[in-house]
Amino acid sequence: MSQIAPEERDADGITEEIALEHVTSDEYEIILKELGRAPNLVELGIFSVMWSEHCSYKSSRLHLAKFPTSGDKVIYGPGENAGVVDIGDGQAAIFKMESHNHPSFIEPYQGAATGVGGILRDVFTMGARPVALMNALRFGDPKHPKTRQLVAGVTAGIGGYGNCVGVPTVGGETNFDKGYNENILVNAMAVGLADADKIFTAAAREPGFPVLYVGAKTGRDGIHGATMASAEFGEGSEEKRPTVQVGDPFTEKKLIEACLELMAEDAISSIQDMGAAGLTSSSVEMASSGGLGIELDLDHVPQREEAMTAYEMMLSESQERMLMIVKPGREHVAERIFKKWDLDVATIGKTAEHGRLVLRHKGEVVCDLPLDPIGENAPKYDRPHFPAEARAQIDPSDLHQPEHLGETLLQLMATPDMASKRWIWSQYDRHVMADTAASSEDPADAAIVRVHGTNKALAITTDCTPRYCFADPYEGGKQAVAEAWRNLTAVGADPIAITDCLNFGNPERPEIMGQFVGCVEGMAEACKVLSFPVVSGNVSLYNETDGRAIPPTPAVGGLGLIPDMDKRVGFGCMEDGDVILLVGETKGELGASLYMRHIEGKESGNAPRVDLAAEKRHGDYVRGEIRAGRAKAVHDLSDGGLACAAADMAIASGTGIKLAYQGNVPHFAWMFGEDQGRYLIAASAENAEAMLADAKAQSVPVSVIGLAGGRFISINGGHAVDLIALKQAYENWLPDLMGAEPEARAAE
Amino acid sequence: MKSAVIVYPGSNCDRDAAVAIERVTGHAPTMVWHGESSLPEGLDFIMVPGGFSYGDYLRCGAIAARSPITADLIKQAEAGVPILGVCNGFQILIEAGLLPGALMRNEGLHFVCERAPLLVETSQTRFTSGYGDTKELTIPIAHHDGNYFADTETLDRLEGEGQVAFRYGNNPNGSARDIAGITNANGNVLGMMPHPERAVDAKHGGTDGVKLFESVMGSVQ
Numbered sequence: 008m009s010q011i012a013p014e015e016r017d018a019d020g021i022t023e024e025i026a027l028e029h030v031t032s033d034e035y036e037i038i039l040k041e042l043g044r045a046p047n048l049v050e051l052g053i054f055s056v057m058w059s060e061h062c063s064y065k066s067s068r069l070h071l072a073k074f075p076t077s078g079d080k081v082i083y084g085p086g087e088n089a090g091v092v093d094i095g096d097g098q099a100a101i102f103k104m105e106s107h108n109h110p111s112f113i114e115p116y117q118g119a120a121t122g123v124g125g126i127l128r129d130v131f132t133m134g135a136r137p138v139a140l141m142n143a144l145r146f147g148d149p150k151h152p153k154t155r156q157l158v159a160g161v162t163a164g165i166g167g168y169g170n171c172v173g174v175p176t177v178g179g180e181t182n183f184d185k186g187y188n189e190n191i192l193v194n195a196m197a198v199g200l201a202d203a204d205k206i207f208t209a210a211a212r213e214p215g216f217p218v219l220y221v222g223a224k225t226g227r228d229g230i231h232g233a234t235m236a237s238a239e240f241g242e243g244s245e246e247k248r249p250t251v252q253v254g255d256p257f258t259e260k261k262l263i264e265a266c267l268e269l270m271a272e273d274a275i276s277s278i279q280d281m282g283a284a285g286l287t288s289s290s291v292e293m294a295s296s297g298g299l300g301i302e303l304d305l306d307h308v309p310q311r312e313e314a315m316t317a318y319e320m321m322l323s324e325s326q327e328r329m330l331m332i333v334k335p336g337r338e339h340v341a342e343r344i345f346k347k348w349d350l351d352v353a354t355i356g357k358t359a360e361h362g363r364l365v366l367r368h369k370g371e372v373v374c375d376l377p378l379d380p381i382g383e384n385a386p387k388y389d390r391p392h393f394p395a396e397a398r399a400q401i402d403p404s405d406l407h408q409p410e411h412l413g414e415t416l417l418q419l420m421a422t423p424d425m426a427s428k429r430w431i432w433s434q435y436d437r438h439v440m441a442d443t444a445a446s447s448e449d450p451a452d453a454a455i456v457r458v459h460g461t462n463k464a465l466a467i468t469t470d471c472t473p474r475y476c477f478a479d480p481y482e483g484g485k486q487a488v489a490e491a492w493r494n495l496t497a498v499g500a501d502p503i504a505i506t507d508c509l510n511f512g513n514p515e516r517p518e519i520m521g522q523f524v525g526c527v528e529g530m531a532e533a534c535k536v537l538s539f540p541v542v543s544g545n546v547s548l549y550n551e552t553d554g555r556a557i558p559p560t561p562a563v564g565g566l567g568l569i570p571d572m573d574k575r576v577g578f579g580c581m582e583d584g585d586v587i588l589l590v591g592e593t594k595g596e597l598g599a600s601l602y603m604r605h606i607e608g609k610e611s612g613n614a615p616r617v618d619l620a621a622e623k624r625h626g627d628y629v630r631g632e633i634r635a636g637r638a639k640a641v642h643d644l645s646d647g648g649l650a651c652a653a654a655d656m657a658i659a660s661g662t663g664i665k666l667a668y669q670g671n672v673p674h675f676a677w678m679f680g681e682d683q684g685r686y687l688i689a690a691s692a693e694n695a696e697a698m699l700a701d702a703k704a705q706s707v708p709v710s711v712i713g714l715a716g717g718r719f720i721s722i723n724g725g726h727a728v729d730l731i732a733l734k735q736a737y738e739n740w741l742p743d744l745m746g747a748e749p750e751a752r753a754a755e
Numbered sequence: 756m757k758s759a760v761i762v763y764p765g766s767n768c769d770r771d772a773a774v775a776i777e778r779v780t781g782h783a784p785t786m787v788w789h790g791e792s793s794l795p796e797g798l799d800f801i802m803v804p805g806g807f808s809y810g811d812y813l814r815c816g817a818i819a820a821r822s823p824i825t826a827d828l829i830k831q832a833e834a835g836v837p838i839l840g841v842c843n844g845f846q847i848l849i850e851a852g853l854l855p856g857a858l859m860r861n862e863g864l865h866f867v868c869e870r871a872p873l874l875v876e877t878s879q880t881r882f883t884s885g886y887g888d889t890k891e892l893t894i895p896i897a898h899h900d901g902n903y904f905a906d907t908e909t910l911d912r913l914e915g916e917g918q919v920a921f922r923y924g925n926n927p928n929g930s931a932r933d934i935a936g937i938t939n940a941n942g943n944v945l946g947m948m949p950h951p952e953r954a955v956d957a958k959h960g961g962t963d964g965v966k967l968f969e970s971v972m973g974s975v976q
Contacts, residue, residue: 166866170897171807173767257765257810349764434866436897438953438960439805441771448869457958572958 029055056284063385066514074541090542099203101135104196104564106547111193115160120168120254128280134207135199142179147188171256176435177446178454183423189552194508209279211297218356222328226311229324240552265348274337281328289330295382303356305368392520401612403676413728426740450579450659452497466500466567473558475614478599484529491565496626499633500567507544512556522559536619578642579659586695587713591685595676602679637694644685650678663717758784758800768805775952779968789822799975805842816846845946856905862929868897872924881974885966892963894949901948903930
């Protein structure tokens, strides 16, 4: 997007050349037809951002309709600022995940920081107090010259924002893969709590109601951010820095408190945050979803800079701003509260019956557009797509057999995907709000955050295995959902619903669109079978540079409820003498595994298949045993298979495991295969007996595969590896990588 | 027991402080907005909570220390009312001149959040008397600017007069002489970087902070 020369800004008409810098020629034809005239520059800018991939979901909408989005716990599904689910006792959890990929690559600190700010606003806009933040990060090859600087900058940005607003960052995941060298992914998730009968929505309800602007002033930052986020990178991406917004977490903190204070009064009719495409998308969405129109006088918009044009004001993505429609005569309540918090508040317009967006600036009408074509009737594309080529199954007997399985385990524990991310999460305040029962530092498969003032807790996880999605988008999509469900189950939670962040390359390429469609269909299938609906989400396309796309990465944010906090488990409480049980079947699936990547050095083989019916059966069994108080430690099996899960448990518990295996699968495939639907459980001998009996009754394959004790992990009495060595390998990788790195640029 | 928690724009441990005080003492504190000119009458305890007052965009605590409420806070300190400043609260008390020294950016330049080993240096203060012979605690820390600094003379005096209440077991931020918390000469004002209010609940952060609040309560009864 080239900058528009100042002399062209005030022009009434526009040339076709300028038009095509904003929209495609087909889209321009539609605009001309809808309006019966050429749009002016302000109007064109509005079409441009509203029809951007980021705002309109024009390539994805058709397929997103495949997700199951309802269920008995769903209060609000997709379409609102965030998903809302019932957690009992008149309370609701509100959550969403969103990407800030493009800006974070261009300017890691501010890109990541404003990603956190944006997702928080989505949640408190609905009346929720934010109680937890999560993030899913994907960086390039650790050895790539940009990687360390990006890791440092993104970490500092997430921490800088989240720590200051005082919402704990309780968990997440970080992967490294050369496929992200030129396009990192920064996906942030926020979770909030509210009374179920006090949820605020965006749709305008009545004509003639005053429209209030609150929060920070509008500046010239982030202009066309949504458009930037809807294009590939190429030569000169760094020059896009001015399109990145600048975050102010202090103002956000005040905005949270002021909004929640105002929400407790009977004043707000509807409310919407100004995210991507700022004032444009918020006003259009509020009016259009309510079937009304809206009129704004831009002279009243609080401005940070002088002589801003209507175009700049409408397209600015300045942060920490909200738009609200207030009940007539209640404006003074908002004014009192926002002034107390030193925030701007201004009445900038009103709702109207006419179904149009009318903007005035300096006494003139600068925009008069029908709303339907901008929002509801935005273009929707059925892009051509073809499925990924099927990959062959890996036969372990074709592979080189490692001599010392303990040494192999040691190697895997120090790989970028397995190694501890302490260097990252130790920079996040995980404890503020004093309700965190488990976060990144704790041995648990999901973060656990108590519902304030109760003995219930939310379990939260983010999951996706891009290796699988690349090998087989459909199975990879299923697996991302299943792993989230499994992680929630493994701490003793009832999984409720998911949010998602679908990160892909250029959808105009049929193979990329094929990855998207495959992943969505796989996710949808898993959501259906596991009764785990999608309640909110975000799509980020065009994550590619010079034709090289990222691996397909449909990140899943799962939310569950632990009804009784006293019945939660982690995987760090294993004790000497405990029996180790393996839940699920092991065929030794090594395709697209960490073992293949790091030991064989190959990105080959098909993704492990998820048997969703078995997944459900196994998970329900595990949850039952946790609730019955028999399972002392539970860990799901994922990256690195059984051996890496056993190592996690042993390191966290400070006790070794003697694994014992007799069977047909080669030992290394049994140890490192990534077969799905599996868990390890540690239990006393007595409880293990009862659990085996339950398993038989419920047709769940469970077997005793080891005994806790000692200071080593061994298999059949050999291949021993020392716990201290494992822990060092696990802990040292990331600090070693980051050690020599000059500091991330501190926030100004 | 009658207590108050001061709330600044950007405070984010104010609720945690209130919950902890109520949990330990059985009485909810009064929340006092920084813009007020005076604190309630007859207070037994005042807490200045953590957070990022004014975003910490200027030197941490510098703007908050110039709030309207500060004048009365200083008066209460002089009158001997126990005052606890935690994290950003510690920074504010230093900026208000109630405690000596300065808190600089952490030596590693990163924000550090961990459950830190904390050593009780003396049980002879009204904030630590309840710890008796307990020497080592685990209390969460979470800060970017907790690197305590003072000149040698001041440090010697703090140590000599028993004003060092807590030291770090694993100095996470480069603080001079591992200092994590100090009192004023009178012993009624304690500033510390670790968060005792995050350690009053077995389901979150442990219970090693309980005795600090109990000690204060005991000292005023």
